[in-house]
Amino acid sequence: MEIVIVVIVALILFGPNKLPELARSVGSAMGEFKIAQKAAEFDLSDIEKYSKEEEEKKKADAKAVDEKIKTMAIEAGIDPEGKKPEELLILISEKMKADGGVVQAAEPEEEKVMTVQRLSSEELAAMSANEETA
Secondary structure, eight states: HHHHHHHHHHHHHHHHHHHHHHHHHHHHHHHHHHHHHHHHHHHHHHHHHHHHHHHHHHHHHHHHHHHHHHHHHHHTTOOOTTTTHHHHHHHHHHHHHHEEEEEEEESSSSSOEEEEEEEOHHOOOOOOOOHHHH
16 A cells, blocks of 8 residues: 555656656666675675684684793793683783893704893893894
8 A cells, every 4th residue: 555655646646657767776786786786795704704714823822822831831940730821921010020031042053042140230231242243
C-alpha cells in the first residue's frame, strides 16, 4: 500500500516524462552504493588480517625479549624461575647497582658472553677512548 502512495506522489511531483529518468538515477545510485559497500567490506577483511599478523609479530617479539631477559638474569647469577620479566629486570638492575658494575660484552671464540664487572672510572674512560679510535 505504501509503495502505491509513493509512486502516485512521485508521478504527481515529477510527471510521467521525468519518472523513468529518476528511476534510472536511483537504480544506478543503489548499484554504486552496493559496489562501495562490498569494497569497504573487502578492505575491512584486509585490515583485520593485517592486524592479526601484527599482533602475532608483537607476541613473537615480546617472547624473544623475555628470553633475552632470562638469559641476562642467568648470566648475572639470578634464578629466573617463577619470575616475570619485569621482576627480573628490577633484580638485574639492583644487582648491578649493588656490584657497582656495568654489562660488558666479551667475545670468546665459541660464543658471545655478557659479563658483569666492576669498572673504575679510569677503566671506563679507557674503554671509551678505545671505542672512539676503532
